[in-house]
Amino acid sequence: MQKMMTLISNVLRGSVSRNAASVVVSSRSYADFTPEATFDIKKVDLHRLEEGPPLTSTLTREDGLKYYRTMQTIRRMELKADQLYKQKIIRGFCHLYDGQEACAVGIEGGITLSDHLITAYRAHGYTLTRGGTVREIMAELTGRREGIAKGKGGSMHMYTKNFYGGNGIVGAQVPLGAGVALACKYLGTDQLCVSLYGDGAANQGQIFETYNMASLWKLPIIFICENNQYGMGTSVERASASTEYYKRGDFIPGLRVDGMDVLCVREATKFAADHCRSGKGPILMELQTYRYHGHSMSDPGVSYRTREEIQEVRSKSDPISMLKDRMLSNNMASVEELKEIDIEVRKEIEDAAQFATTDPEPPLDDLCSHIYANEKSFEVRGATPWTKLTSHS
Amino acid sequence: MASLRSFLRSGKTFVILFVVTSCASVFQVNVRDALNQAMDEELERDERVFLLGEEVAQYDGAYKVSRGLWKKYGDKRIIDTPITEMGFAGIAVGAAFAGLRPICEFMTWNFSMQAIDQVINSAAKTYYMSAGFQTVPIVFRGPNGSSAGVAAQHSQCFAAWYGHCPGLKVVSPWNSEDARGLLKAAIRDDNPVVFLENEMMYGVPFELSEEMMHKDFVIPIGKAKVERQGTHITLVSHSRCVGFCLDAAAVLAKEGVECEVVNLRTIRPLDVDTIEASVMKTGNLVTVEGGWPQYGVGAEICARIMEGPAFNYLDAPAVRVTGVDIPMPYAKILEDHSVPQIKDIIFSVKKVLNM
Numbered sequence: 001m002q003k004m005m006t007l008i009s010n011v012l013r014g015s016v017s018r019n020a021a022s023v024v025v026s027s028r029s030y031a032d033f034t035p036e037a038t039f040d041i042k043k044v045d046l047h048r049l050e051e052g053p054p055l056t057s058t059l060t061r062e063d064g065l066k067y068y069r070t071m072q073t074i075r076r077m078e079l080k081a082d083q084l085y086k087q088k089i090i091r092g093f094c095h096l097y098d099g100q101e102a103c104a105v106g107i108e109g110g111i112t113l114s115d116h117l118i119t120a121y122r123a124h125g126y127t128l129t130r131g132g133t134v135r136e137i138m139a140e141l142t143g144r145r146e147g148i149a150k151g152k153g154g155s156m157h158m159y160t161k162n163f164y165g166g167n168g169i170v171g172a173q174v175p176l177g178a179g180v181a182l183a184c185k186y187l188g189t190d191q192l193c194v195s196l197y198g199d200g201a202a203n204q205g206q207i208f209e210t211y212n213m214a215s216l217w218k219l220p221i222i223f224i225c226e227n228n229q230y231g232m233g234t235s236v237e238r239a240s241a242s243t244e245y246y247k248r249g250d251f252i253p254g255l256r257v258d259g260m261d262v263l264c265v266r267e268a269t270k271f272a273a274d275h276c277r278s279g280k281g282p283i284l285m286e287l288q289t290y291r292y293h294g295h296s297m298s299d300p301g302v303s304y305r306t307r308e309e310i311q312e313v314r315s316k317s318d319p320i321s322m323l324k325d326r327m328l329s330n331n332m333a334s335v336e337e338l339k340e341i342d343i344e345v346r347k348e349i350e351d352a353a354q355f356a357t358t359d360p361e362p363p364l365d366d367l368c369s370h371i372y373a374n375e376k377s378f379e380v381r382g383a384t385p386w387t388k389l390t391s392h393s
Numbered sequence: 394m395a396s397l398r399s400f401l402r403s404g405k406t407f408v409i410l411f412v413v414t415s416c417a418s419v420f421q422v423n424v425r426d427a428l429n430q431a432m433d434e435e436l437e438r439d440e441r442v443f444l445l446g447e448e449v450a451q452y453d454g455a456y457k458v459s460r461g462l463w464k465k466y467g468d469k470r471i472i473d474t475p476i477t478e479m480g481f482a483g484i485a486v487g488a489a490f491a492g493l494r495p496i497c498e499f500m501t502w503n504f505s506m507q508a509i510d511q512v513i514n515s516a517a518k519t520y521y522m523s524a525g526f527q528t529v530p531i532v533f534r535g536p537n538g539s540s541a542g543v544a545a546q547h548s549q550c551f552a553a554w555y556g557h558c559p560g561l562k563v564v565s566p567w568n569s570e571d572a573r574g575l576l577k578a579a580i581r582d583d584n585p586v587v588f589l590e591n592e593m594m595y596g597v598p599f600e601l602s603e604e605m606m607h608k609d610f611v612i613p614i615g616k617a618k619v620e621r622q623g624t625h626i627t628l629v630s631h632s633r634c635v636g637f638c639l640d641a642a643a644v645l646a647k648e649g650v651e652c653e654v655v656n657l658r659t660i661r662p663l664d665v666d667t668i669e670a671s672v673m674k675t676g677n678l679v680t681v682e683g684g685w686p687q688y689g690v691g692a693e694i695c696a697r698i699m700e701g702p703a704f705n706y707l708d709a710p711a712v713r714v715t716g717v718d719i720p721m722p723y724a725k726i727l728e729d730h731s732v733p734q735i736k737d738i739i740f741s742v743k744k745v746l747n748m
Contacts, residue, residue: 149526159523169515172510176484176486176487178480179485179491180487183492193487209475212477216475369525370520370521370525371560373528373583378662
């Protein structure tokens with residue numbers, strides 16, 4: 001009843017502010033919406049697999065709204081970060097994830113929070129899907145004391161439970177992820193680790209070293225290559241002798257998945273997770289995706305690709321639009337409801353940005369803390385021999 | 394022979410008996426066995442501890458340090474890796490992130506350069522970057538520094554390289570007591586520890602007391618030990634060179650020079666207090682290390698002495714005895730002249746004391 005009233009009043013408010021002709025007011029209740037629908041999803045390319053994930057995906061209204069909200073939150077958060085960076089409130093490196101939202105959200109849809117995940121530096125989206133809040137993510141970007149890493153880490157070094165960052169060295173996160181997977185197996189849990197890397201990182205030697213050990217030891221790891229077509233300014237054709245990243249694991253079974261479709265990503269992840277949990281060892285997923293921004297905020301992103309290309313992806317393959325269209329055309333949500341979510345998300349981001357710009361910077365006392373764990377306090381040499389600072393665990 | 398010498402050095406005058414029966418309260422243990430026993434006990438004590446590295450399992454360890462462990466603990470806890478340092482060091486660090494307590498062996502520390510990014514950027518810095526959220530309870534261990542005839546690529550000392558980095562603990566044992574107590578401490582430490590052994594010390598026996606053989610015997614990381622009391626000059630050293638300092642001290646004692654020998658035991662955090670106290674007592678300092686001079690351990694010690702209260706007690710500038718500033722040659726005569734010898738220590742002491 002309350003919801004219906006809100007819907008009606010929102011529409012009326014909308015019609016009052018519009019100078020145009022009268023608007024058809026329609027009130028909808030929950031009973032009017034389709035609780036779930038099944039969608040055809042793109043077939044997945046397979047490597048060393050007889051069968052792949054299903055060709056259809058059933059989406060509940062609840063999940064649809066959740067995915068929509070989360071993807072929209074990531075999108076808005078990244079755009080706000082862009083703004084704050086241009087105002088010089090965020091400094092250093094800032095690698096934005098807008099365009100790739102379906103990957104982070106779809107992956108999380110296929111695993112649980114008791115599973116583990118590690119990625120590289122384009123990590124704000126994952127920090128959110130793994131349990132971080134927009135507030136603490138933005139405050140970390142602005143380097144404040146309430147940041148998720150208390151301002152000590154910045155954009156590339158955010159951590160939360162079962163999320164191991166945020167890693168700045170290209171490719172290093174992949175063996176780390178295999179180590180987490182080793183721990184899962186060692187401790188006898190049925191948890192797995194998702195270890196992400198990009199098309200640029202895919203040529204790193206340590207990744208091949210990891211493929212080898214993960215296979216030898218049958219570690220429960222899902223390798224995921226987020227192929228957004230460009231490693232910084234170098235297109236995939238210029239960097240890789242083979243751009244079939246899902247086959248690069250050689251002896252490891254692989255899937256190539258449409259990374260712009262959250263349902264595709266989810267079904268593929270579920271499939272991969274089953275593979276791992278049944279003790280078969282590692283599996284590799286290539287997610288074909290796209291980033292709207294340049295590599296980082298210092299890259300306009302148009303010297304190595306055309307604006308037309310970016311615009312084409314935005315208009316034809318945007319992950320949020322795709323989900324929205326699906327839900328609307330199947331009567332799983334209303335335009336107003338989704339607009340409502342947009343407004344709530346915008347507010348959340350505004351509040352978080354406000355917080356992130358007003359929260360104080362970390363205290364200087366904290367400068368030398370967190371060098372060692374579980375250690376009594378000790379002296380740290382400052383910039384001069386007379387500057388004696390203290391480190392607390 | 395080594396234990397005979399150590400008895401002589403310490404100035405004890407009672408009769409030496411080589412004790413082999415079980416009623417003994419001292420045990421002859423070489424450094425290799427001390428390391429082996431320490432790992433065995435820690436593997437038994439905590440199920441989360443495991444060992445990985447090249448040839449550590451079925452081969453019993455390239456230098457036999459992990460002899461018998463695979464037979465006792467099996468594939469799950471003693472893991473042979475392929476020859477992929479960067480990969481397996483990363484895996485070890487990731488396992489530490491997720492709650493295990495890995496011991497990652499580098500066959501020699503020279504090969505750690507393949508994996509140094511994982512040691513520094515993934516292990517050392519993570520606790521700080523995460524503001525105390527993510528601990529990394531890992532031990533990296535293996536033989537460091539010069540060996541015998543293994544030439545340039547297999548003879549480098551990494552004490553200065555790793556000692557440079559905040560977030561790491563860097564330990565360099567000399568004798569069996571050090572090896573045992575420090576390795577146990579390192580494994581029990583919740584922080585990343587770089588454990589620098591010495592291949593030439595593996596076969597050297599030392600006496601361990603019953604107390605030292607206790608399964609909870611640990612030596613605190615970050616504390617140096619005065620191995621020999623002296624009054625005229627302080628010799629500060631780590632690893633194998635501690636033995637050379639004691640030998641030099643024995644020779645100098647005959648000429649009336651009493652050297653105080655400080656065994657650093659830990660490179661980082663450096664026990665400046667013990668060094669300063671010693672220098673303030675003796676008034677003279679010579680550092681001795683196997684590594685190269687430029688930007689080395691001795692350089693750091695001298696700088697700290699300059700910057701601290703001990704400077705005013707120096708009667709002469711502090712000097713360093715180091716490895717020669719060249720890649721290690723192969724021919725024996727050249728190799729012998731590339732590392733600090735006892736005569737170099739004696740010569741330096743006499744120079745500093747203006748003898």
